[in-house]
Amino acid sequence: MIVGSPSPFLDMQARILSHHGRQAWVIDGQGQHHLCMYKGRDQEPMTNDWVEIDSAVRPAVILRQLPRKNALLRSEAHRSKGLAANIDQAMIVISGDPLFSDELLARMICACVAEDISGLIVVNKVDLSQPTARARQQLASFTDCFAQLGWAVLEVAAKPKTPGFIQTENADLVRALTEKTTLVLGQSGMGKSSLLNWLVPEFNAQTQEISQALQTGRHTTTASRMVAAHDGWLIDTPGFQLFGLHHLSETQLALGFPEWAAAQEAHGRCRFANCHHLNEPGCSVKQAVESGEIAARRLSLWQGLLKAS
Ligand SMILES: Nc1nc2c(ncn2[C@@H]2O[C@H](COP(=O)(O)OP(=O)(O)OP(=O)(O)O)[C@@H](O)[C@H]2O)c(=O)[nH]1
Ligand SMILES: [Mg+2]
Ligand SMILES: [Zn+2]
The missing domain is CATH 1.10.40.50 (Probable gtpase engc; domain 3)
Incomplete structure (x- = not known):
């Protein structure tokens, strides 16, 4: 190395794949993974934040967080939770079994539109015909909304359980995800993780690496985590039963x-x-x-x- 040249291992830029407590698992520009500690208490890490790290120390340290393009939040009266930052689009997963809540769907739409994040609706579990008919019926009142927003609706069966059902190709979905950073969003049990398993063959291996590094559970989704997919990134998020929008004004809500x-x-x-x-x-x-x-x-x-x- 030329004396005086900056060390390539100092102050590198990286993005957060997942975080847990004061720890974050990050990937740098060379594709290297680092387990980092957050230094400042004032920092609120989010999955897919861009950060500068110092990997010359052990454990590596996150020095600063870079400005965000956007951040998808949900917020109750006194607490807000960041799902991920710097998102190109949200893929909202719904199903007929359990039947999705149209109120939660309306809330997710508002949260995305307020941050200028475009969306895509995925109706999962279409192998279940009667529940799917109910889901379609409930979704019908959103048709104009999606048309105005330019959001597509796709139907899939990520993990069919109905005997004789033949899984259709996922070409449209892959096209929609290619080269994008996509946040997978939805209530618990809609099949977000199943969908990621179907779309990304290495999903389990990648998330296990994250879980082991951060020592979080392996099977249930407890924190947002990002995996490489189709020349872009997919972010699996934990499901929810509430989606508060206290951070939005009435004018922002109206955009949804x-x-x-x-x-x-x-x-x-x-x-x-x-x-x-x-x-x-x-x-x-x-x-x-x-x-x-x-x-x-x-x-x-x-x-x-x-x-x-
Ligand atoms: N019949 C049927 N069941 C499915 C399909 N996709 C997923 N499931 C089932 O739905 C249940 C929930 O799937 P998950 O992928 O864990 O759902 P999730 O949205 O990640 O749930 P959380 O992590 O709790 O938010 C599991 O029992 C899956 O096997 C499908 O296409 N058809
Ligand atoms: Mg999950
Ligand atoms: Zn009026």
Whole structure:
């Protein structure tokens, strides 16, 4: 090495594959993995954060966190939880068994749109025909929303259990994921990890390496973790039963309901500029529901979100 040249092992940039407590498992630009410690208590690590590390010390240390392009959060009244940072898109996994919650789906959409993260809906477990019919029926009220947002809906069976069911190809899904950093999001039990196993043959090996390094459980998803896939990255996240949106304003929430803007175009603006589309007179969103242009369920989901936040 030329004397005076900077050591390649100092202050390297890396991205976080997964973190647990004060530890993080990171990958550097050369593809090397390092188990690092967080130094400052002020840092709130997130999966797929870019960081600078010093790997000349043992254990390696995270020196600083680099600015984020975006961060997907969910937040209850006093606590917010970062699912991952610097995301290109979210793949929201739903199923008919257990039947997904349309309220949680609406919340996930709001969280993504507020951070300018585009999405893709994956209806999993289509080998189960009756549950899938119910899922499709419940999803129908979101059709206009997805059309306005430009989000695709794909149907798959990541791990079919119905005898005689033939698994279809996943070409469309692979195309959608190629060269992107995709966050896999959804309630518990929808099949996120099963989907990753199907899409990424090395998924189990990669996540075992992460779990062993961080000494976390191997079988249930307890923390977000990122694996290389299709020239991009896929991030598995733990499922949830609640998805709080306390970090979003009413204006941000409305971005997750693009139908409202369409209704204002068709029927003119609501009489009150600050109409919440609750019980105000002259509300064009309500008119659009009455004339069947907007699904009534979408308006009740909106009203529920406003009351909760
Ligand atoms: N019938 C059927 N079952 C499936 C399919 N995909 C996954 N499952 C089952 O659904 C259950 C949940 O799957 P997981 O992949 O663990 O779900 P998850 O979304 O990762 O769950 P969490 O980690 O708790 O959030 C398991 O019993 C899977 O075997 C499918 O295509 N068809
Ligand atoms: Mg899982
Ligand atoms: Zn209104």
